[in-house]
Amino acid sequence: MSLLIGLAAKARSGKDTVANLLLAQNPLLAAYALADPVKMGCEVLFGLSPAQAWTDDSLKEVPIALWQRSPRQCFQLLGTDWMRQRDPDHWLRRAQHVLEFGPGSPLARSIQDYSVWALALAAIYGMVPEHLDDERADHVDAFWGLSPRQAAEHLRNQVLAEYPDYEQRRQTLPLFLPSHQLPDMSQARCLLIKDIRYENEANFIREHGGEIWHIERPGNPVISQHSSEWGVERAPQDYLIRNDAGLEELASKVHDLWTGFTQRHGLKL
Template identity: 30%
Template sequence: MKLIGIAGRANSGKDTLAGLILEHVTGQQRAFADPLRRAAMEIFGLTLEQMTDRDLKEKVIPYWGYSPRQVLQLLGTESIRDVFGPDTWVKRAALGLEELLAVDADERYDGDVVVFTDCRFAEEARWIRQSGGVVIHITRPGLAAVHGHVSEMPLPEALIDFVVVNDGSIDDLRHQVLHQVAGWLDQGEHYQVERRVA
């Protein structure tokens, strides 16, 4: 199994890009923030739609005084990442892959790739690359930056393997990404589970 991380501003097309990749290889779409979304839904009574809908993510919830995006940013970064360490979400993602690849799993995962659609921090990009994966940065010309939160800051260029520009049709985007990553998909390294020491 190979790892792909997708980085880019909010609303740049990260989920769309993951979907296009997964049209051509077997795999699974994940996010470093998946456990965070589940926690936010439980703690703040948010719905999955509020977590994923472009407009609802930005709408302030009067009861809490924050939008779902702000809840995720504050909970994920200031409340968890800054307290438990910058690699907290990487460690959680690795646990998820360990579970996915467990020898005794009922249905062993045999997909070609796992695509993480929210590669926001350098630690996440480094982990993907150190695991033999690649980081794809997607840009959308004319897209304004969303909020000045640290989680929306761009990754250092040295951690980006491929850049795709989302300035045309879905077919244009599909062609770009497949043209760029096809060779890597054929030859790239496979992720190996490192067992935790109890």
């Protein structure tokens, strides 16, 4: 397994900025966000636009009339309420799936030939969407321990429990592929997981010889009371980056911490 770094921070503390500073200097460092397949799944399930899911932070807090939720609340519903409650390690396993099997292949058919459930399985599990509609629908996936049909039924039951008229609502929006693609991490010597939000995720990183880097921005307002925004407790072996003095100072702190990481782990890029 690649060397691991996990960034732990509350919303708007500077996780993406720190990640970009690291990636700009290190070609063999790959970045992965546990939330990326969550957002991809929400693009499919809720018809979110690329701006709502990825590019416009202000839109993430704006309620969507059709769903009575903001995009951020949609992420929390799928990521935590529907998937983590079934398996707290689901999104860690999804990252492991990408490491082992790659980011997935292009669709074999036109998008009109797929159901919303098949495309959601591709985002959430990395399952081949065609398998839900052919003779492999009941074949148990060795990695996940359940078949495409079982995975789809679990997801559909969760969605319909929240929105009994989901299919009628969803038909009012066009069906598009997710606008984001997961990275190919096969050549990475170090993997940066940009969004550690829960204690089990942080423990996974530590138990596999990695490091947790906490980012704190003093005075950062609380965006949500959802459990995904509570933050991770800082363990004695963790590291802290205080984002309190501008971009240049932040870049210097990140550079120093990265230099120390390479020395601690004997990493030569």
